[in-house]
Amino acid sequence: xxxxxxxxxxxxxxxYHSVRLPESVRARMPRSLRRPHARTIAISAAxxxxxxxIATSATVGSATSTPSAAAAFARAQTAHGAxxxxxxxxxxxxxASGPASAAASVATGKAQVRHAPPQSxxxxxxxxxxxxDSVTPSAIPAGGEIATYQTGYYAVSPSAVAGRGPIIWxxxxxYDYHANALDxxxxxxxxxxxxxxxxxxxxxxxxxxxxxxxxxxxxxxVKADVASLLTPAQxxxxxxxxxxxxxxxxxxxxSQATQLYWGSGYDxxxxxxxx
Numbered sequence: 001x002x003x004x005x006x007x008x009x010x011x012x013x014x015x016y017h018s019v020r021l022p023e024s025v026r027a028r029m030p031r032s033l034r035r036p037h038a039r040t041i042a043i044s045a046a047x048x049x050x051x052x053x054i055a056t057s058a059t060v061g062s063a064t065s066t067p068s069a070a071a072a073f074a075r076a077q078t079a080h081g082a083x084x085x086x087x088x089x090x091x092x093x094x095x096a097s098g099p100a101s102a103a104a105s106v107a108t109g110k111a112q113v114r115h116a117p118p119q120s121x122x123x124x125x126x127x128x129x130x131x132x133d134s135v136t137p138s139a140i141p142a143g144g145e146i147a148t149y150q151t152g153y154y155a156v157s158p159s160a161v162a163g164r165g166p167i168i169w170x171x172x173x174x175y176d177y178h179a180n181a182l183d184x185x186x187x188x189x190x191x192x193x194x195x196x197x198x199x200x201x202x203x204x205x206x207x208x209x210x211x212x213x214x215x216x217x218x219x220x221x222v223k224a225d226v227a228s229l230l231t232p233a234q235x236x237x238x239x240x241x242x243x244x245x246x247x248x249x250x251x252x253x254x255s256q257a258t259q260l261y262w263g264s265g266y267d268x269x270x271x272x273x274x275x
Contacts, residue, residue: 128273130269130270133266134146145166146168148170149172150170152183170183174197175197177201177205182198182212182213184214184222185243192225195222195228198212199229199230202230211275213242214242241255243259245262247261257269257270
C-alpha cells in the first residue's frame with residue numbers, strides 16, 4: 001500500500017467514526033450499526049481506491065476509455081463481496097469460518113485475536129452494580145468498571161486499560177474462547193455461534209463463566225441454540241447480558257446484566273453480583 005493510499009484510507013476511517021448521531025436515533029439502532037463493522041468502511045475504501053485509479057488513469061492520458069465512478073464503485077463492492085464471502089460461514093459451522101493464518105485474516109477482513117491477561121473478568125460484588133462498555137475505554141469515567149473489545153475492528157490493546165482493574169473482554173467473532181463475553185448480534189456472532197463459543201469456552205477453561213451479550217429481540221433464538229448444544233451443567237455457567245436501552249436502571253427478568261443506556265462515548269449496564 002502506497003503512503004498516499006494509506007493516508008487516504010486513514011482519513012476515511014477518521015471521518016466515518018467522527019459522525020455523531022442524535023441519541024434519539026442511536027437508541028433505536030443495534031450496536032452493530034452504532035459500532036460500524038470493518039466491512040462497511042472497507043467498501044467505502046474500495047470505492048475510493050477505484051476512483052483514485054480512474055483519476056490516475058486520466059492524469060497519464062490513457063488512450064482507453066475511462067469507466068464511470070458509479071461503475072467503479074459497483075465493481076469495488078462486487079470485489080469486496082467476493083473477498084469476504086464465507087468469512088463468517090454457515091451458522092453452526094466452525095470449519096467454514098474458523099481462525100486462519102494472518103494472511104488469510106487480512107484477505108477476509110477478519111481481525112486477528114488479541115488475547116487478554118488471564119485475570120480478566122468482572123470484579124467481585126455483593127450487590128447489583130453498574131459497569132461501562134466502550135470502544136474507547138479512555139472515555140469511561142475513572143473508577144468505572146470496563147468492558148471492551150478483544151477482537152474485531154475495534155480491538156483494544158491491553159496496555160490501553162492497564163491499571164483499570166479486571167476487564168470484561170468481548171469477542172465479536174465467536175472464535176476467541178479466551179474472551180469473557182461474546183457479542184451476539186447482526187454483523188457479529190450468530191445465535192448458533194454463541195452456543196458453540198460458550199461450549200468451547202466452558203470446555204477449554206473449566207470453572208469459567210460464558211457471558212453472552214445480545215439484543216432483547218434476539219435473546220429467544222440465542223437461548224434456544226444454547227439449550228440445544230450445552231449440557232444443563234454448562235448452561236448454569238452462562239450469564240446473559242441483554243441490551244434493553246430504556247435509560248432507566250433495571251434488569252431484564254432472567255438476565256444477569258442489562259445494558260440500559262447507549263451513549264456516544266460509552267454504554268452503561270446494570271449487573272447482578274453473579275454476573
